[in-house]
Amino acid sequence: MKKKMPIRVLQIGMTKNIGGVETYLIQQFDYLDKSQVVYDFVNITSEDEIVFKDKILQAGSRIYGVRSRHSNPIRHYWQWIKLLHNIAGEYTAIVLNSNSITYVFPIFIARFFGIPMRIMHSHNSGFEHKIGFIKKIIITINRRLLKWGATDYFACSKLAGRWMFGDKIPFTVIPNAIDCNKFRFNSDVRKELRKSLDIDDKFVIGHVGRFTYQKNHNFLIEIFYEIHKINPKAVLLLIGNVVGDKLYYKIAKQKVQQYGLMNCVQFLGMRSDVPFLMQAMDCFLLPSRFEGLPVVGIEAQAAGLPCFFSDTITREVGLTELAHFISLEKSDEEWAKKIARSHCTERAKFANVVAEKGYDIHGISKKMEDIYLEKN
Incomplete structure (x- = not known):
């Protein structure tokens, strides 16, 4: 009898810094039953290596790289399209772990490529800087893109969920658990x-x-x-x-x-x-x-x-x-x-x-x- 392969989940949010999101992701990564679920990662600022790179690769998971949208936006979005064109069929879920709603492109594009479960996960409850007129427009557009693209909404707390998704979108609270x-x-x-x-x-x-x-x-x-x-x-x-x-x-x-x-x-x-x-x-x-x-x-x-x-x-x-x-x-x-x-x-x-x-x-x-x- 052929052994059943684990499902694969594509995680976005691991960066070069050890912060709350990175800690959350590596904690789960360490304790998942990898015969059932495997986490792979997309580094969306591939000019720099992500933290825990060696541990992730040694465990048999994959790390994909996409150029930072701040350094080269056209290349960033094009690399995302090429990447999902090549790998989308291997993934049950894609998760965008984020402190902001100013960037939702991976969730939006993942629907085009047929990834069944597309999750936006809120890890914050405020913006680092004042929101200008242009950014407010981007946020308004992104909320509509999320409504079309996302299948599920996660948040690290009720406050973080309400801040990012509002009161009308139901979300699941996933506690920031530790060992x-x-x-x-x-x-x-x-x-x-x-x-x-x-x-x-x-x-x-x-x-x-x-x-x-x-x-x-x-x-x-x-x-x-x-x-x-x-x-x-x-x-x-x-x-x-x-x-x-x-x-x-x-x-x-x-x-x-x-x-x-x-x-x-x-x-x-x-x-x-x-x-x-x-x-x-x-x-x-x-x-x-x-x-x-x-x-x-x-x-x-x-x-x-x-x-x-x-x-x-x-x-x-x-x-x-x-x-x-x-x-x-x-x-x-x-x-x-x-x-x-x-x-x-x-x-x-x-x-x-x-x-x-x-x-x-x-x-x-x-x-x-x-x-x-x-x-x-």
Whole structure:
């Protein structure tokens, strides 16, 4: 009897940076039953290699390349047409994981080439910049193209779904699940990391996020400045890289110098050991202007960290008693007072709490397999 081949799903959204979408995709990729469902990827900025390239290829999955539409739009769209002409028949589904509705071409063109399941997946709840007249027109057109081209709508949270799709389009919430065991508190790891970072006796505040308008580093550093006044042993770990424009990274650096915090703020860049770094922290700070449902917020709670989120972030991220929401209208001093007195004495238990709330990757991967297999 001939062995049944796994179905193949074409994923779009993996870039050169380790961000929320990339983390979401690789978590699922790692835990899928690859005898049932295989993820392949399209790199839509093929001038750069995507993160996790080696892991993806070693697992037997494929990576296709399409030139960036920003560097060469004609070539970008033509390469998409050629690519789907050649491979569309092999795929049960195509998924566009996106922080914006300003680009939907893969979903639109996939209908022409007969891919049965065409999914738009919202991972955000706001725009990085003000929307001008031209972009508003593009968004209006894209909503109509999506209505014609998409078969299914996913979102990382209710807020992200309503923001991208509105109230009239039904969507499925797919939680940004994690491997909770990777983040389970470990005192030995904590001691080792704190020693290596020279923060043995410090009150350690952590932040994970690329340097963009969304992540609000300017306010974050102002908050930390006030915390440092309360507790001179406070240090801030900034984990994340620069994406595109370096403006927000430069502003953060200048702010740290302006406040004389050079010796107590560490810019660690993009890191692959975030689960370990979270063991070294004492609390987690995310004063973003907007988010879909931040994976790092789930990870930090699984690591047993008191978490301080801006109230613009969906309350859906508040899975445990560790989550605290503070208005961005509140002063940096008010934020600082609440953060400076935070602590958690039973950190190890929270990995289980997060898993029980349905955010463990094993259950979500099985859910995704079922969704794709049902359509096959």
